Amino acid sequence: MVALLKVPMRLALLALLGLTVTARPATWSLATRGLVEDPTQDPFYQPPEGFENEAPGAILRTRNVISSFFGLIPNPVEAHQILYRTTAVDGSAISTVTTIFKPWVPKTDRFVSFHTAYDSASINCTPSYQYQLGTPQTSLIASVEMIIIEIYLAMGYIVASPDYEGPDAAFGPGHLEGMGVLDGMRAVSNYHKKLGLDSASPMIVGAGYSGGAIATGWAASLHPTYAPELNVKGWVAGGTPANLTGTLVFIDDTPFSGFIPAAIVGLSAPSAYGAELTPVIDSIITENGREKLDFAATQCAVADLVGFFDQSLFDTDIQTLGAGILQEPTIAKVLADNTMGVDPNDTPTVPMFMYHATQDEIIPYSDADVLVDTWCSRGASVKFTTLEAGGHATSEIIGLPDAISFVKTAFEGKTESGCSRDSKLTDSLNPLALGLNLEPLLVQLVHALTMLGDQDSEMAQNLSVLDKTVST
Numbered sequence: 073m074v075a076l077l078k079v080p081m082r083l084a085l086l087a088l089l090g091l092t093v094t095a096r097p098a099t100w101s102l103a104t105r106g107l108v109e110d111p112t113q114d115p116f117y118q119p120p121e122g123f124e125n126e127a128p129g130a131i132l133r134t135r136n137v138i139s140s141f142f143g144l145i146p147n148p149v150e151a152h153q154i155l156y157r158t159t160a161v162d163g164s165a166i167s168t169v170t171t172i173f174k175p176w177v178p179k180t181d182r183f184v185s186f187h188t189a190y191d192s193a194s195i196n197c198t199p200s201y202q203y204q205l206g207t208p209q210t211s212l213i214a215s216v217e218m219i220i221i222e223i224y225l226a227m228g229y230i231v232a233s234p235d236y237e238g239p240d241a242a243f244g245p246g247h248l249e250g251m252g253v254l255d256g257m258r259a260v261s262n263y264h265k266k267l268g269l270d271s272a273s274p275m276i277v278g279a280g281y282s283g284g285a286i287a288t289g290w291a292a293s294l295h296p297t298y299a300p301e302l303n304v305k306g307w308v309a310g311g312t313p314a315n316l317t318g319t320l321v322f323i324d325d326t327p328f329s330g331f332i333p334a335a336i337v338g339l340s341a342p343s344a345y346g347a348e349l350t351p352v353i354d355s356i357i358t359e360n361g362r363e364k365l366d367f368a369a370t371q372c373a374v375a376d377l378v379g380f381f382d383q384s385l386f387d388t389d390i391q392t393l394g395a396g397i398l399q400e401p402t403i404a405k406v407l408a409d410n411t412m413g414v415d416p417n418d419t420p421t422v423p424m425f426m427y428h429a430t431q432d433e434i435i436p437y438s439d440a441d442v443l444v445d446t447w448c449s450r451g452a453s454v455k456f457t458t459l460e461a462g463g464h465a466t467s468e469i470i471g472l473p474d475a476i477s478f479v480k481t482a483f484e485g486k487t488e489s490g491c492s493r494d495s496k497l498t499d500s501l502n503p504l505a506l507g508l509n510l511e512p513l514l515v516q517l518v519h520a521l522t523m524l525g526d527q528d529s530e531m532a533q534n535l536s537v538l539d540k541t542v543s544t
């Protein structure tokens with residue numbers, strides 16, 4: 073199976089290797105602009121009249137698309153998109169899209185739901201748009217995570233990647249994202265015949281890192297109450313933002329503060345907490361703060377980081393409450409609602425693998441650690457791996473071999489029940505242990521990482537050395 077895939081994948085990857093991720097995205101977008109309509113213009117994203125009466129997960133539209141590497145190189149994999157009905161925070165009906173990638177010789181009783189980290193409140197960063205050939209590549213993280221999707225495809229899994237932030241790019245609200253994931257799984261299950269899946273209840277494992285772990289953690293939390301019929305076999309969440317308040321305080325006034333305005337815009341989206349939150353924000357935001365929010369509403373993650381670099385939400389030049397903003401009752405309630413593990417009903421009922429670096433400089437380790445203890449005290453089965461070196465970005469890669477083997481084990485129903493913890497140093501990375509030739513993919517990831525922070529680029533250099541070692 074893998075051998076069959078190798079030739080076309082290699083061709084695409086060889087082309088890919090000619091590029092480095094550090095090439096200027098602006099050049100790519102100039103070359104490709106205008107080939108694909110963005111979601112505000114593309115009628116596919118508009119739900120048909122009366123869709124509100126459909127059940128969550130109902131299929132509203134379908135199409136085939138040409139997917140790509142970095143928007144530029146056609147990906148020779150079959151790709152479908154489904155517009156499906158899902159649910160807003162207030163319970164009303166909304167719609168969103170999932171993109172399904174199908175390998176040439178797929179396993180027909182299962183699929184992976186991969187929740188890419190788009191980390192942005194702009195609809196133009198939405199994965200279903202970014203994956204298409206000809207889209208300007210503004211969402212660098214989704215482009216890089218496409219390589220992780222390729223690994224799952226090479227293993228024979230159909231992979232679905234839902235736009236879990238919904239129709240108005242609501243970055244941050246866990247309930248919305250969790251329901252978006254679960255309804256995406258329902259939509260894929262409803263589409264089983266077209267995909268060649270054997271039944272309408274295929275086995276599923278859900279996975280995501282960082283922003284994608286907000287979606288994953290909440291989908292795992294809501295699965296028992298919102299979509300108990302889904303045949304989910306396991307969840308993988310790395311670098312998990314378990315506590316939004318904790319994340320906010322941790323990244324405020326750092327190079328990563330740019331995620332804060334994006335989350336404020338996302339939490340205030342109409343499908344999220346707009347009705348209650350927008351009047352509060354309007355009453356406290358300064359002119360300067362408004363500019364920052366307007367910017368975050370139109371940009372993807374990398375631009376967001378540049379736009380609010382080293383700035384503080386608690387600055388009265390941004391909003392008039394200063395440090396008191398976290399005690400403002402509506403804001404405090406929204407943040408508390410988006411902390412995983414607070415409601416005992418939101419406890420995952422199928423095995424979960426979580427991993428997190430102690431030195432993670434974006435998502436605090438301690439919040440994930442607390443969540444694992446909380447879930448375990450309520451009978452969840454969580455395997456938690458602590459990575460003792462590396463930053464946020466490299467940990468996604470370091471944790472990948474274990475994440476992938478957990479996915480495999482979960483599908484086989486062979487994960488251990490109960491909770492366990494272990495600690496790993498970076499030298500445990502051994503891509504060859506997976507029995508696949510992942511080297512070209514890892515090289516690409518390493519290139520991408522060298523653009524990132526100090527912890528990560530040092531780690532990336534170390535990985536390069538390792539990569540040379542394993543490939544000789």
Ligand SMILES: *[C@@H]1O[C@H](CO)[C@@H](O)[C@H](O)[C@H]1NC(C)=O
Binds near residue numbers: 315316317318414442
């Ligand atoms: C979430 O983080 C905030 C800020 O660190 C903390 O005060 C709060 O207790 C945390 N909530 C939970 C449930 O751990």
Ligand SMILES: *[C@@H]1O[C@H](CO)[C@@H](O)[C@H](O)[C@H]1NC(C)=O
Binds near residue numbers: 498527531534
């Ligand atoms: C990279 O390798 C060097 C030398 O082995 C080591 O001292 C350093 O801690 C490593 N860096 C990281 C981030 O693991």
